Amino acid sequence: MKNLTYLTLLTTLAAFFSGCATTDSGNQVSSLPEWISSPHVEGGFASTQCVENNASMSVLKTKAAALARADIAKEISLNVNAMDKTFLSLAESVDGQAEGSSFESVSKQVTSQRLSGSRQVRTDFVKLPNGTDQLCVMVTLDPEKTKGLYDEIVGTSGRRVSAQTDSILWQEFKAHKAQQELDAELEKAR
Numbered sequence: 001m002k003n004l005t006y007l008t009l010l011t012t013l014a015a016f017f018s019g020c021a022t023t024d025s026g027n028q029v030s031s032l033p034e035w036i037s038s039p040h041v042e043g044g045f046a047s048t049q050c051v052e053n054n055a056s057m058s059v060l061k062t063k064a065a066a067l068a069r070a071d072i073a074k075e076i077s078l079n080v081n082a083m084d085k086t087f088l089s090l091a092e093s094v095d096g097q098a099e100g101s102s103f104e105s106v107s108k109q110v111t112s113q114r115l116s117g118s119r120q121v122r123t124d125f126v127k128l129p130n131g132t133d134q135l136c137v138m139v140t141l142d143p144e145k146t147k148g149l150y151d152e153i154v155g156t157s158g159r160r161v162s163a164q165t166d167s168i169l170w171q172e173f174k175a176h177k178a179q180q181e182l183d184a185e186l187e188k189a190r
Helices: 002-020 024-031 057-095 104-117 143-157 163-189
Strands: 045-052 119-127 133-141
Touching: 045 057, 045 119, 057 104, 057 119, 057 133, 057 143, 057 163, 104 143, 133 143, 143 163
Parallel strands: none
Antiparallel strands: 045 133, 119 133
């Protein structure tokens, strides 16, 4: 019995200490400034991308900003996909029929037009945990432009949407981004 208790204690301590151990990848994320590891703008979209310091500042800045805009476009596409599924579900529950995909088909065109209104809000050279210097650029699409993007996607889709459905879709459009931010925060806490 005494040996079993001793073995249980050793196993528990080993599990505890292995759970407290950190990996290099965990340290890399936590040591970065928050504007890089978890870019955020309230009610809008944000992305920070970093590029290796191997060209002129203007080339690096253009490249990092383009990568950040592409990342925002990907986020918007995911949000539109979630919004489209919600719309289909709402339409099906109201009249018993499923309608074809409406928002996804116009979102890429509208998104690329609207992203021209995004702006670079932060640029800085950062020494990454692996020792390399990179230029990081944070790009945002502010809340007003985000709402405008949503309105344009709905309008261009040609679907008539009731005020209640519009409210639900707007919340879905924003909720997907909120879920991603929550996931990022949970990942940082690990």
